[in-house]
Amino acid sequence: MLRRRLGGPSGPLVSALCLGAMPFGTTVDEKTSFAILDRFVEAGGSLVDTADNYAFWAPGGTGDESENTVGRWLASRRRDEVVISTKVGARPTVPGSGLETAEGLSAPVIRKAAEDSLRRLGTDHIDLYWTHIEDRTVPLEETLGALDELVGGGKVAVLGCSNHAGWRIERARALARTNGWTAYTCVQQRYSYLQPRFDVGLPESGHVHATSELLDHVRSEPDLTLLAYSSLLSGAYTRPDKTLSAAYDHPGTGQRLTVLREVAAELGATANQVVLSWLLGGDPPVIPIVGVSSVEQLDEVLAAVELELPRETRARLDLAGRG
Template identity: 70%
Template sequence: MRAVHLGGASGPAVSALCLGTLPFGSTVDERTSFAILDRFREAGGTFLDTANNYVFWAGTGDESETVVGRWLASRGARDEMVVATKIGARPRRAGGDLSDAEGLSAPAVRTAVEASLRRLGVDRLDVCYAHIEDRSVPLTETLGAFADLVDRQRIAVLGCSNHALWRLERARGLARAHGWPAYTCVQQRHSYLRPRPGVRLPEAGHTLISDELLDYARHEPDLTLLAYSSLLFGAYTRADKPLPEHYDHPGTTRRLAVLRAVAAELGATPNQVVLAWLLAGDPPVLPVVGVSTVAQVEECLAATELTLDEEVLARLDAPA
């Protein structure tokens, strides 16, 4: 699998496909999780994504990090893998929700990072994201706490997820002004199909990659964009997974028709075309793929070998 660099040419090299591990240890049992991780590693995958709150709505929030940590230890794979996790969106009390999240105060950041390190069984987080915005805390407090953890080699690369563009730009400006490490990875929700303009997503805390963010990233060579939910929970290929209502608009009809035509012409699945389209974009967007079976991993891996030429990309991106 080809490699890319996070946060510019001097950043760590990772596989172009990032394996999301949200269901590991909960709806995907440990044996299956290990099989998925083994196959991903065998294919040259080196980039894993988790969070300190997966899956708090159906468990404790420890599950994913704990399973990933056990796999790293059992396979002796720590030095081969770039492990990303997220903090800030874990409920402070069992049974809580995002309205009671730990947040991004300096004490919360320090405590959350140390807990993630323990669950993962590592001494450094290769990438650590601020998972959701916390506007109750000054950005300088959050960024200063992160900078201290980078100085102490507890974190290597910083990122943010589900942040408004203006907050990202302000955070990066403050980091430059103080001589602190900046957010260089941004993970938001993104796919080939787009919801109706102005729609409010039903999933709490989710923020889309906007056209403005794409344009911003084109002019920031040290910024890497990553996309979660890029396969829309199976809706591109599974009849039992209809598109959510907020994708019901004329643009969806046209884009789906083109997507399916391109997939048929290339002998690929719509999922594979979507992933290849993300990677071929300007700027490229690295997919964080969530899977629950080895077969799904195989489908996603094949997307990294799929080439979309300029004519195909123009058809996929043509306005309605």
């Protein structure tokens, strides 16, 4: 499988596709989760993304399920076969509640959450550790200092931030450089081929979409890597039962979908494969996080790595729906 560096030329080498483990242990049972993980690694995949709150919103969920499932699977593998990505900050502190009671990013929370994630994952280190949401009630210095302690102690290797405003990302990176701390070198935002209206916003709680400004920033920063979640919009490109949110209700959506379907037919590919190829080969290149619920779905997205979009085709996709 195609490989990418996380966080610049000195970062770890990972697969160009990242497997999202959000539903593992809740809506995807353990046997199926293990089969998906096994197939991903067999195909050359190495980057697996989870969080300390997946999936608290599922019936009976607590937030432990995904990390626990990945941890039990890891116990049967060589640890150096995979790069584990997990997150801190968005775990509810009140059972049954949502992000309004999120644990946040204070130093005590980060230290405890990291230990809890290490225990659930059954490992002694986290390869990529994310601040899952912003917490503006805590000084950046406190958050970044605690993260740097984890890196210094060998418990975390690479740092990333998810669902952060662009200006906060750069402020945090500048502050880390000033203090000699480990900086964020990965950003994880919602991003796909279809583009939302930013005046409407996305209903999914806490989701922040990658803007053209952020893409330009990543393009200009050699040590910054962008990962895209919801890259396939939860199946909306191919499943008629999946509806798009109001943020995508604008003329550009229909125009882009028309061109996407034309390109897929011309290339003998699925719409999902074209979207992933578009992300992988874009400027800047993006590492898509793909969530699947079966090995068959995984095989479809794995084929996207081998799909190369001709320059003229990519230009058609890029220009579709632009006024």
